[in-house]
Amino acid sequence: MKSQYLLSLSTSATLALGMIFIGGKSAVASDAAFHCQSDQETPATVAKTSNGAEQPIFHWNLDKDTVSNPAKELCNSVTQKLNNYMSEGNDLSSLTFQVSRVFPEDPAISSLPAICVADENGACGLSLFTLEPSVSPKLASAALDSILDPALQSTKVEPKSVDRGFQSTSYEVNFWDLLGINKWTKEFKKFN
Numbered sequence: 001m002k003s004q005y006l007l008s009l010s011t012s013a014t015l016a017l018g019m020i021f022i023g024g025k026s027a028v029a030s031d032a033a034f035h036c037q038s039d040q041e042t043p044a045t046v047a048k049t050s051n052g053a054e055q056p057i058f059h060w061n062l063d064k065d066t067v068s069n070p071a072k073e074l075c076n077s078v079t080q081k082l083n084n085y086m087s088e089g090n091d092l093s094s095l096t097f098q099v100s101r102v103f104p105e106d107p108a109i110s111s112l113p114a115i116c117v118a119d120e121n122g123a124c125g126l127s128l129f130t131l132e133p134s135v136s137p138k139l140a141s142a143a144l145d146s147i148l149d150p151a152l153q154s155t156k157v158e159p160k161s162v163d164r165g166f167q168s169t170s171y172e173v174n175f176w177d178l179l180g181i182n183k184w185t186k187e188f189k190k191f192n
Helices: 004-033 071-087 138-147 183-188
Strands: 034-035 044-048 054-059 095-102 112-118 125-128 170-173
Touching: 034 054, 034 071, 044 071, 054 071, 054 138, 071 125, 095 125, 095 138, 112 138
Parallel strands: none
Antiparallel strands: 034 044, 044 054, 095 112, 095 170, 112 125
């Protein structure tokens, strides 16, 4: 009888602690977000957790020969795309930013250079923004190097697939680590 009581008490305590752990961590995950910080001369897309920790992702300092959109517009657009990507439940543990080609709906334009989040096959899974059609592969890679925060450039990787003419640089970023959200949080979030 005493062992059943202890087993029941132990199970209840474990469940209670588990719920506290899951509830507390998933709140951090759901409050993590990207925002456009434009109080400086150069707008920046920044990752921010609920505890206030921030990490710049992109510094929007591209020249008009590379991209036609204004820096503030790019910042807001890419920030929204990253927030949507996260809220759709995509895996943020291994995002690879790379230069790629996208094929617009306009048949007059064959393809455009773009900065993308690569999918598991190395293709452009999420086009963050396109560059001017005249931008060469070398300049496209230089554009990614110039906007990606230097702290995130330590994980340079070889692209899984290479678009014809685009031998690009790719950078892998683990946003769960960056945002201070460990792997367990991501797993627990699936069950909430």
